[in-house]
Amino acid sequence: MSADYTSLRRIGNEFAKQLAKQNDHDGAKAIQAILRKRGVPLQASGYAEAxxxxxxxxxxxxxxxxxxxxxxxxxxxxxxxxxxxxxxxxxxxxxxxxxxxxxxxxxxxxxxxxxxxxxxxxxxxxxxxxxxxxxxxxxxxxxxxxxxxxxxxxxxxxxxxxxxxxxxxxxxxxxxxxxxxxxxxxxxxxxxxxxxxxxxxxxxxxxxxxxxxxxxxxxxxxxxxxxxxISLPDRDVRESLWLHFLYEGQEARRDEATLLAQVSDGLNGADIENIGLAARRRAILSGAEPALAKILLAVSGSRSGSARLIGNDDLDAQAKRTLSSFLSDKGGINQAEIARIIGVSRQMVNKYLKEVQDG
Missing domain, CATH: 3.40.50.300 (P-loop containing nucleotide triphosphate hydrolases)
Known part of the structure; x- marks a missing residue:
């Protein structure tokens, strides 16, 4: 019996690539997961590439x-x-x-x-x-x-x-x-x-x-x-990254991706991937998609190379205050839109911003 593990991996990689082109990303990842096991039986038999x-x-x-x-x-x-x-x-x-x-x-x-x-x-x-x-x-x-x-x-x-x-x-x-x-x-x-x-x-x-x-x-x-x-992603690339990793390419979520791109200047692609995939994991395990406000709060607490993941708790007053200031200062977002995102009245947003300004 003979086997060529290296050729097997290359053929498998080609197959995974074709599946990805057909938007079957789950199938492509499944094949790659198998290939990552590095064919222990074949290696033990001495068939792996030296x-x-x-x-x-x-x-x-x-x-x-x-x-x-x-x-x-x-x-x-x-x-x-x-x-x-x-x-x-x-x-x-x-x-x-x-x-x-x-x-x-x-x-x-x-x-x-x-x-x-x-x-x-x-x-x-x-x-x-x-x-x-x-x-x-x-x-x-x-x-x-x-x-x-x-x-x-x-x-x-x-x-x-x-x-x-x-x-x-x-x-x-x-x-x-x-x-x-x-x-x-x-x-x-x-x-x-x-x-x-x-x-x-x-x-x-x-x-x-x-x-x-x-x-x-x-x-x-x-x-x-x-x-x-290869520098940090610009705004257009950040929007594409959010749309892919968080919203799985759903064009209906383009507005959310645009907002996230607007406020995530300074994050690298790996940070955006980590936050996006963390949000999707929370959605799968909890049965409910994390609110946009929670994702934005994670972005506000992230720095390049140090992404903050999505929390499980609801936003308390301090988190809403922090997020209101972040969206106003970095995003240039008006108070009415901030109120809609974090789920409070416009008057409360105005109060939060005043409290932050007054220290």
Whole structure:
């Protein structure tokens, strides 16, 4: 008996992707949940793909990621860069033939929670290529010389797979080489990364991500012809995120999504996803959809990277006072609309705002 677990996962991922395109997101997630079990019986029988491993810990240096089914929503400029990158990657043979090909290297940078890892998975799915993830912070070994060896192992493994290599947490080892506070070993590691990138042929797709672009060596930047800053979502993207994660794409809820987008400036995509899904979980478990006021209160107490989840209790006077001030100040919403949202009279809203103003 023979089995090829890696091929099975790739076929499963393709099937999940097709289901997602047909808006069968539950079916796509169910298939991915099965694939995430990593086929323990097959692995135990030795049929899983042999990934390069750290000599000391014996942990894999790479993991094969799944093509995502969650949609990616981007602000305008980075979206154009990504589209061009994908188009060039799809036609790399033609571009090479004409002598105008560029290294297929894309650097994604920006604050945490903005979807850089998700975007890398979408690029792999768009190209129909396997998706290998190397978390560079996990490649660092305490044994002298092992970190550079691990990095070489990653760069030697991927080219034969016609895959997308995703170098996550790039700043973990690609720091400025003239930083006197870093050990000589780390400086050698940066050179190993540079050598690895230089060893790749034009048809190898490499995507790197960092939350701290200022830490990257300038030589690392030069190895990535395509660069995209993935910033916090703008108002239009926030509206799309709320509509998708909270209201499951129901156009009838567009007004609520617009309001939430208006007051959630400064939150990242992961924050909006967390609040939206938390509200839907509460709806399932309680049998009643959380009031818009509760969701807005969660937004008012959230900061980028620290989303506040929906509470179970009804809004007390203090919560209504806080929410009235938040909607008036950040949302620019009139008192009549605030009264409708939190379920009190306009006179009470006016009282709340005066109390906040008076301290």
């Amino acid at each position: 990934l390069p491993r750290d000599a000391a810990s014996r942990l894999p240096l790479l993991e094969e990621g799944q093509w995502p089914t969650t949609p990616i929503m981007l602000n305008g400029e980075p979206g154009a860069t990504i589209s061009q990158f994908i188009d060039d990657a799809k036609h790399i043979d033609l571009l090479s033939e004409k002598g105008v090909s560029a290294r297929l290297g894309l650097l994604l940078y920006g604050p945490p929670g903005t979807g850089k890892s998700l975007l890398a998975g979408h690029v792999a799915a768009s190209l129909g290529r396997p998706f290998y993830i190397a978390r560079l912070d996990s490649l660092i070994s305490s044994r002298l010389g092992e970190t550079a060896k691990n990095i070489r192992g990653v760069f030697e493994y991927v080219p034969a797979k016609k895959a997308v290599l995703f170098l996550d947490e790039m700043d973990a080892i690609a720091k400025v080489r003239d930083d006197r506070h870093e050990l000589g070993e780390l400086k050698r590691v940066v050179n190993t990364v540079l050598q690895g990138l230089d060893s790749l042929t034009d048809d190898v797709v490499t995507i790197a991500a960092t939350n701290h672009p200022h830490l990257l060596d300038p030589a690392i930047w030069r190895r990535f012809p395509y660069k995209a800053e």
